[in-house]
Amino acid sequence: MLLIKNGRIINPATELDSMADLLIVDGKVSEISKNIDIKKVKNEIKNIGTNFKELDASDCIVSPGLIDTHVHFRDPGFTHKEDIISGSDAAAAGGFTTVIMMANTNPKVDTIETLNYVYNKAKNAKINVLQEAALTHDFKDKLVDMDELHKNGAVGFTNDGVPVMSTRVLKEAMLKAKELDTIIALHEEDNSLISTHGINDGMISKSLKLNGAPRESEDVMVARDCILALNTGAKIVIQHISSGNSVDFIRYIKSMGANVIAEVTPHHFTLTEDAVIEHGTLAKMNPPLRTSYDKKKIIEGLKDGTIEIIATDHAPHSYDEKNVEFSKAPSGIIGLETALGLAITELEKKGHLTISQLLAKFTINPSNIYKLDKGDISVGKTADICIFNKDEKFTIEKFHSKSSNSPFIGKQLYGKIKYTICNGEIVFSDQYIDKL
Incomplete structure (x- = not known):
């Protein structure tokens, strides 16, 4: 049993924004109201003993636990970078209670055997760990058994890291996804247009004597896949969008009725190519x-x-892998422990989004899109909760992840995570406002 006192409860799922207390009993939200009388609660619920905890959330926001639909925990195959347990620890430290892992592991998650390995290991994680299966075997041209993988718990399908170049194969996959009422998430880069991955083809790449990845390498893939989604009726996610032209095209195709979802990373709304x-x-x-x-x-x-x-x-790499010349380094940065802070600092503090609008993109939106039954802390719902102070500054110094490949080390952000609660249990605490 857990009582959260004096917080500002923001639940975008119901548009609740109120100063109130929140009571958790048996892993569920039991009551939300002003000034919950703990003496009365104790009298009503017997045998509380040491299982009762009270948290003072003064000056903090109490929100649904964050949901990340795009993480790489490198497990199986690359666990020197990250694994399911260390990745879950990093997620909890960032306020996340649910994550969806990508399939570009070794072996790739393209069989029931590998999917079962993931879910068996995930039983020991602090948070809810879900898996998208590969769309094609070994990310090549043969579709996986989407029916069986879906039946065994794959929450969607993706070849993230590798674009699906065969239009015929992708259309076939979309028709099957439509039939299964599941989702396809797409990495949108035409590699034939890219000389050096990981850097925009522009002034910065030219100054480094590199030919990079032009905007059109994303735009042409987005246009193709949006048209396929429109014509098949499939639901697709355009992953980690980076091109302004693609944003405009997605807005247009949505107006035509296509079921296209756009996803963006904090680094793409925070940094530009100058960061290189x-x-x-x-x-x-x-x-x-x-x-x-x-x-x-x-x-x-x-x-x-x-x-x-x-x-x-979230894409962990080791120090040695990143500490090489630019063209030889793998692409990707970690992001779970900086995401909320970057969003608050760059979007809420600068007046682009309200805190409720921002939180919706981390909670109820991904939950609804992936049909997770998460992202909502109404009474009766599972108590997956993030408690943070949006006005408290903190400096990024170290990580719970195995890796530390981040351009944000040393940066000061707003939005300090105080507690992460998953299924009613505290899975992260910064030891600031605990009254045990």
Whole structure:
């Protein structure tokens, strides 16, 4: 039993924004009201003993636990970078109570055997860990058994990290996804147009004597896949959108009735290609950081609802892997422990989104899109909760992740995480406002 006192409860699922207390009993939200009388509660519920805890959430927001629909925990196959347990620890420290893992592991998650391995290991995680299956075997041209993988718990299908180049195969996959009422998430880069991955083809790449990844390498794939979604009726997610032109096209295709969802990472609405000069390979990711024009378009898309999901694309790499010349380094940065802070600092504090609008993109939107029955802390719902102080500054110094490949080390952000609660249990605490 857990009582959260004196918090500002924001639940975008119901548009609740109120100063109130929240009571958790048996892992569920039992009551939300002003000044819950703990003496009365204790009298009504026997045998509480040491199982009762009280948290003072003064000056804090009590929100649904955050949901990340795009993480790489590198398990199986690359566990020197991250594994399901360490990744879950990092997620909890960032306020996340549910994550969806990508399939580009070794072996890839394209069989029931590998999917079962993931879910068996995830039983020991602090948070809810879900898995998207690969769309094609070994990310090549043969579709996986979508029926069986879906039946065994895959929450969607993706070849993230590798684009699906065969239009025929992707159309077939979309028709099956429509039949199964599941989702396909798509990495949108035409590699034939890219000379060096991880850096925008522009002034910065030219100054480094590199030919990079042009905006059109994303735009042409987004246009193709949006048209396929429109014609098949499938639900697709455009992952980690980076091009302003793609934002505009997605807005247009939505107006035609296509079931297209747009996802963006905090680094794409925070940084531009200039970060490569300062941070080198720590600012290398696919798709790359682009221009101030693209960043402006992304923020516009967040504001008008074209972009519904904020996800991290948490992509751990070791120090030695990143500490090489730019063209040889792998792409990707970690993001779970900086995501909320970056969103508050760059979007809420700068007046682009209200805190409730921002939280919707981390909670009820991804829950509804992936049909997770999460992201809602109404009475009777599972108590997955994030408690944070949106006005408290903190400096990014160390991580719970195995990896530390982040361009944000040393940056000061708003939005300090105080507690993360999953299924009614405290899974992260910064030891600040605990009254045990």
